[in-house]
Amino acid sequence: EDKVVQSPLSLVVHEGDTVTLNCSYEVTNFRSLLWYKQEKKAPTFLFMLTSSGIEKKSGRLSSILDKKELFSILNITATQTGDSAVYLCAVDVRNTPLVFGKGTRLSVIA
Amino acid sequence: NAGVTQTPKFRILKIGQSMTLQCTQDMNHNYMYWYRQDPGMGLKLIYYSVGAGITDKGEVPNGYNVSRSTTEDFPLRLELAAPSQTSVYFCASSYLPQGMGNSPLHFGNGTRLTVT
Numbered sequence: 001e002d003k004v005v006q007s008p009l010s011l012v013v014h015e016g017d018t019v020t021l022n023c024s025y026e027v028t029n030f031r032s033l034l035w036y037k038q039e040k041k042a043p044t045f046l047f048m049l050t051s052s053g054i055e056k057k058s059g060r061l062s063s064i065l066d067k068k069e070l071f072s073i074l075n076i077t078a079t080q081t082g083d084s085a086v087y088l089c090a091v092d093v094r095n096t097p098l099v100f101g102k103g104t105r106l107s108v109i110a
Numbered sequence: 111n112a113g114v115t116q117t118p119k120f121r122i123l124k125i126g127q128s129m130t131l132q133c134t135q136d137m138n139h140n141y142m143y144w145y146r147q148d149p150g151m152g153l154k155l156i157y158y159s160v161g162a163g164i165t166d167k168g169e170v171p172n173g174y175n176v177s178r179s180t181t182e183d184f185p186l187r188l189e190l191a192a193p194s195q196t197s198v199y200f201c202a203s204s205y206l207p208q209g210m211g212n213s214p215l216h217f218g219n220g221t222r223l224t225v226t
Binding site for chain 2: 088101102
């Protein structure tokens with residue numbers, strides 16, 4: 001059975017801290033890994049990763065994939081209260097629907 | 111550009127009632143999906159559609175039905191509501207099959223359903 005495990009499940013940090021969110025997976029026929037940010041409503045797309053070792057970056061957020069060790073990390077530097085959200089990791093597996101992890105709830109306090 | 115629009119935003123149903131959750135997208139996406147999200151859990155796929163007239167079951171289809179008569183609309187029907195269907199429901203669409211290429215899912219804002 002394909003599975004995606006995110007850790008930690010929740011995290012509280014102070015503004016300015018750097019956080020690392022983890023996503024490990026066990027799937028057959030891996031195609032890509034995606035990160036989404038979910039605030040109060042709809043998840044919004046952050047990154048799609050298909051190749052090992054190539055960092056994707058958007059402002060203070062960055063992510064990298066390790067296809068040998070089957071995990072990805074999402075880094076957020078200089079966190080702000082607006083970064084508070086649930087971060088979802090999903091793996092695209094050939095011929096099956098996306099497999100989502102349970103998410104990491106990040107709370108950034110001033 | 112409206113993107114993916116879901117209605118209603120909230121609904122309370124009694125056990126055994128039926129209702130339809132509406133979803134429409136204006137991006138001309140062929141692929142549409144219905145997910146449910148329970149507290150502390152990830153998104154679970156209920157049904158999906160690869161184009162008008164074609165639907166298929168996802169991971170948790172029991173208790174639900176869908177139809178796809180047009181590219182734009184993908185309604186989700188609950189026939190006999192049960193407390194286990196209390197959840198937040200998200201509709202999504204994509205240009206390519208979910209996650210492929212540079213085609214992430216576009217989500218609606220969700221429908222919070224409570225069955226009592």
